[in-house]
Amino acid sequence: MxxxxxxxxVGALADxxxxxQSVQFSLQQVLTNQQQIYARLExxxxxxxxxxxxxxxxxxxxxxxxxxxxxxxxxxLELSSQPQPKINEAQYETP
Numbered sequence: 001m002x003x004x005x006x007x008x009x010v011g012a013l014a015d016x017x018x019x020x021q022s023v024q025f026s027l028q029q030v031l032t033n034q035q036q037i038y039a040r041l042e043x044x045x046x047x048x049x050x051x052x053x054x055x056x057x058x059x060x061x062x063x064x065x066x067x068x069x070x071x072x073x074x075x076x077l078e079l080s081s082q083p084q085p086k087i088n089e090a091q092y093e094t095p
Contacts, residue, residue: 009017
């Protein structure tokens with residue numbers, strides 16, 4: 001007559017079951033660690049991408065500032081290198 005009770009493993013079967021449970025627990029720990037590493041890697045990638053975007057914007061801004069400075073310097077040099085009109089004293093009447 002069957003009572004529905006499970007027969008506990010004994011001997012080699014008990015050793016195999018214990019080993020399988022140990023491997024299963026270890027695999028669960030590996031999976032948890034992999035998930036944590038993946039989450040950290042995603043955070044690092046997001047942070048690196050954000051920093052690269054910011055750096056790119058800073059470089060663009062700096063380049064624009066240098067171009068503006070170069071243009072202003074060039075205009076200033078062009079204005080200062082133009083010959084100044086000579087003043088002829090004969091053109092002015094003295095009172």
